[in-house]
Amino acid sequence: MNIENLRDYCLCKKAVTEELPFGPDTLVFKVMGKVFALTGLDKVPLSVNVKCDPEKAVKLREAYEDNILPGYHMNKKHWNTVILDGRLAPKLILTMIDDSYDLVVRGLTKKQQKEIKDFDE
Template identity: 65%
Template sequence: MDIEIFRNYCLAKKAVTEELPFGPDSLVFKVMGRMFALASLNDVPLRINLKCDPEKAIELREEHEETILPGYHMNKKHWNSLILDGRLRPEIIFDLTDHSYNLVVAGLTGKQRKELENLE
């Protein structure tokens, strides 16, 4: 999977913005101002960080030990780094992106969730 496919998938989600807060090499995707994905633009192959339920994160790392690693420069309990070198099926990448987005949405305040629901 390349950055454009991943980027378009993220941006198609409700209320998602993209930013470069850590410099030109790290593309960050946020929902309602909170990060759910980060793509390292200079890494070959592409590396992305996604938020993950801690128990699920451990299972994924065991199942895909060469392509899903503890989150690089992130809280390793709550973030995974995915190496997009072709070994992970796109469905897994999209499912984990959805999981990350949903975790962040679940952590929003009630007011923020209401605002999100009211967006078109």
Template identity: 60%
Template sequence: MHVEAFRTYCLAKKGVTEHFPFDEKTLVFKVMDKMFALAPLERVPAQVNLKCDPERAIALREELEDVVLPGYHMNKKHWNTVLLAQQPQSFYEELIDHSYDLVVSKLTKKARAILAEIK
């Protein structure tokens, strides 16, 4: 998956916005103002950080140790760094969906109601 395809997929999700809160090189995706994905634009090879269930994070790192790493500059229990372009696009889309769903599940009841109203 190319970084631009990653960006397009993230932005297609309901309630997602993109920001550069840290610097002009790290693109951050948020749902209802909560971060679920980061893309350091100048990193080679291309990689992204995605939130992940802790048990699943360990399993992914063990199974795909050259693709899924502990989250770079993140809480390594809850975030993975995922190298792009080595797996099918559906693999990355599923990890993005998982990250997005985890964040949405932790939103307040009010925030989830507002998100549900977004078309």
């Protein structure tokens, strides 16, 4: 997965914005103002931080120890850094992005969740 694929996939989700709040080298994807993914634009190989259920985060790190690490500069209990060097199946990467988005949406208020549901309808 490259940066264009990552960006397109994140932006296709409802109510998502992209920002550069940490400077020009860190692209952040938010849903209703809450971060669900971020990536360093200057990193080689490309990596993305995604939110994850704590138990699942540990299991993923154990299963893919070279490519899924505790979240860099993030709460390591709730975030993973995923190295996108071609060794992980694209479906797994997309599932982790989906899970991150869904976790953030579940943490929003009911009003915000309804706004997302009604987004673009």
